[in-house]
Amino acid sequence: MGLRSExxxxxxxxxxxxxxxxVLNPKLVMERLEKALNDHDAEAFENCLSPFYLSEQPVHPDxxxxxxxxxxKEWEExxxxxxxxxxxxxxxxxxxxxxxxxxxxxxxxADKKKLDLWGVAICGVKDDKVTWSHVYLEPVQEPGQGIVSxxx
Numbered sequence: 208m209g210l211r212s213e214x215x216x217x218x219x220x221x222x223x224x225x226x227x228x229x230v231l232n233p234k235l236v237m238e239r240l241e242k243a244l245n246d247h248d249a250e251a252f253e254n255c256l257s258p259f260y261l262s263e264q265p266v267h268p269d270x271x272x273x274x275x276x277x278x279x280k281e282w283e284e285x286x287x288x289x290x291x292x293x294x295x296x297x298x299x300x301x302x303x304x305x306x307x308x309x310x311x312x313x314x315x316x317a318d319k320k321k322l323d324l325w326g327v328a329i330c331g332v333k334d335d336k337v338t339w340s341h342v343y344l345e346p347v348q349e350p351g352q353g354i355v356s357x358x359x
Contacts, residue, residue: 233306233332244294247286253279257336264342289314323347
């Protein structure tokens, strides 16, 4: 079949964003978000998000949620579990009210296990706030068989 169509709530958020003020440069919002994450500043992080923020992980649909408060709670827990968490915005491309950001997030968990995530987040921005995101962050695999493990 074709690609899964986007959820009606995501469509509504995009429509709403187009009907109201669009931020001139979503990259500036992404830079504020990166700083908040690296400073482990939950309040600054909260100020980057719309109250009605929608987080979707299309590869892991059960991880999707709505609400700025939930996002703040999740990141406060991440800051606690990974005291030296670092978020690197490697690249950012912008089209109108949408930013595509390549992230590398890494650190050492409180239990001394390594955290190493890499991937992309596509974020909608309105009124200098992230209103929605599609997150594709995955753990970096240890060296192994490479593509052969997938193709045989």
